[in-house]
Amino acid sequence: MKAIVLGAGVIGVTTAYELARDGHEVVVIDQREDVGLETSFANGGQLAANHAEPWAAPGTVSKALKWLARKDAPLLYRLRLDPALWAWTLEFLWNCSDHRFWKNVERILRVALYSRERYQVLRGELDFEYSLRQKGILNIYRDGHEFDLALEKARTMKELGCERLALDRKGCVDLEPALAHSTQLITGGTWAPHDESGDCLAFTQQLAAHTRTMGVTYQFNTKVLGLDTEGYKIKSAKTDKDNIEGDVEGDVFVLAMGCNSQMLAKTLGLKLHIYPAKGYSLSLPITNPDSSDAPQISLTDDRYKLVFSRQGDVFRVAGLAEFAGYNTDIDEQRTKLILDNTLKLFPRSGEADQATFWAGLRPATPDGVPLLGRGKHENLLLNTGHGTLGWTMAAGSARIIADLANIGTPHIDMEGLGWERFA
Ligand SMILES: Cc1cc2nc3c(=O)[nH]c(=O)nc-3n(C[C@H](O)[C@H](O)[C@H](O)COP(=O)(O)OP(=O)(O)OC[C@H]3O[C@@H](n4cnc5c(N)ncnc54)[C@H](O)[C@@H]3O)c2cc1C
The missing domain is CATH 3.30.9.10 (D-Amino Acid Oxidase, subunit A, domain 2)
Structure with missing residues (x-):
């Protein structure tokens, strides 16, 4: 399966890791020149x-x-x-x-405590200094x-x-x-x-470097403008590149564009309260x-x-x-x-x-709970809206999204975490 992750902040990079770990081909697209240059750049580190x-x-x-x-x-x-x-x-x-x-x-605690468990697993697998x-x-x-x-x-x-x-x-x-x-x-x-506590940017950068060794590719300086659909599925991500990398096709798309997630979702008729x-x-x-x-x-x-x-x-x-x-x-x-x-x-x-x-x-989000789960299109997965606790919840959120991409059942109850709660 080919997964396209939209956004290379701490959320997108952690998701790319979990997807690659499950054996998927992963492409991460970001408008900036490297990972973690927006909200994940210099946060409080807690x-x-x-x-x-x-x-x-x-x-x-x-x-x-x-x-x-x-x-x-x-x-x-x-x-x-x-x-x-x-x-x-x-x-x-x-x-x-x-x-x-x-x-x-x-609801927040459900994701955050699961995330704490997942960070422990991650630390067992990776040896980073952050x-x-x-x-x-x-x-x-x-x-x-x-x-x-x-x-x-x-x-x-x-x-x-x-x-x-x-x-x-x-x-x-x-x-x-x-x-x-x-x-x-x-x-x-x-x-x-x-x-x-720790350094979120150092974590994101090192995890991204590690994912490259797992075969994940990063397309930087590439702005996602929209998503092309075919019936109830997303077919490709439209970007501002007019070359061969312009339209990026995939089987599953993860929306992890932080504050800009709601703008892209809007083009699909999906209202995200971010x-x-x-x-x-x-x-x-x-x-x-x-x-x-x-x-x-x-x-x-x-x-x-x-x-x-x-x-x-x-x-x-x-x-x-x-x-x-x-x-x-x-x-x-x-x-x-x-x-x-x-x-x-x-x-x-x-x-x-x-x-x-x-x-x-x-x-x-108005309730402080992230937006996780499927969008209206069956192969669009939402991993966004983490507000004040994005780093805290990244590892758990990423695993949830990878489980959904595998058509599996996440390890925690998904009640009240999806976009439907605001519909
Ligand atoms: C002052 C402050 C302190 C904080 N302290 C903490 C803390 O102590 N602990 C904690 O857990 N959390 C903290 N947070 C929250 C945490 O930093 C965020 O929740 C987290 O960084 C969000 O990560 P993200 O990957 O969703 O977003 P981002 O890091 O913003 O990543 C989104 C990515 O999407 C890309 N993108 C956006 N639009 C497009 C587009 N159209 N095309 C292509 N790419 C696009 C961006 O370039 C960016 O790289 C703090 C936040 C702030 C502001």
Whole structure:
């Protein structure tokens, strides 16, 4: 069987690996000049199955209203003449009830925990260096109210299979000595010991290099413009190349184009609720890599929605969300916000004057659940809409898609993961 994977981010490359592993001929097409150059480029680096919580949650609307007037808000929503944003927002609001929140947590968790299992299998098969740290993720809280809510949530998450241990301020500092230098008040934290962190781009690049040795071919600098159909099947991918590589025929097509997936799906009459949620990251060279000045474990600052992870000798900080269309311009006010908060929390972590910034677009669905499974055409497989947790869910999602391509049954229940939930 010949499989065509559309998109060479972490999702597309991991899918190419699983398909090649099953013995299929695989071609990956991407508009960029190499793998992982869009949203998978400089993300927060967390493999955070135990943080499988969607943004659409009971308290989100009241928080978002408070943030509307603030320039330092973690979330910016720019009201614009954009029907796609309005439709997405309505679905988002509908998903903010307590009942729907927990339903969505269960769905995300199903994929994320399966993915954690698949990463273990993958690590057994491959030997890569991508700054993997298996020290858990510590969430820190600034006041008693935030902390109490987190503890309540941790109890319910435990029933769903997620372990988060409660720590007081001293427990947090014992676990992460770099917090001792913080100028911020920290009330307590919850620690998910089984979560991990690493460098998503290094992982994607090395996996792609490995897939080449398995026979996978990559067609770069090639933009997919549409899909040619014949009855209920996709026949070929139409690209912007007018040579022999222009129309790429295959038996099965995997849609893994991140935020652009919905545009291509639309040409087939398939509506995918994906909207770009812009985020930023900051990379700081660590001043003293061997000291405890920069954190050793990965952390999340719940109030400012920032995640921190060490990637080799670089300290990566990522977060913020902006709903403002498809632009990746760097807004200096927003990057300053990240840098200031980082230096308050970890004053000795890195060389602030050498900081580099990046912005990327999370392919966000309104309920936070990815879009996995068959499209309307029987040989179109969707592997997209992974939002805030694309790297976390990549290995599991890829295996699900390979199982579907083999006309097999995925190892997890597919209830509520497909496009049909928004139809
Ligand atoms: C600030 C930030 C922090 C994050 N932190 C984390 C984290 O800590 N942990 C985590 O798990 N996730 C995190 N994420 C989310 C994660 O990065 C994404 O979910 C993931 O990268 C999505 O991967 P993807 O392969 O679907 O998309 P992408 O990486 O965007 O790949 C899509 C590919 O499709 C290609 N493409 C698009 N259109 C076309 C076309 N027409 N023709 C050909 N090719 C096309 C693009 O060039 C691109 O290479 C973060 C995201 C951001 C923005």
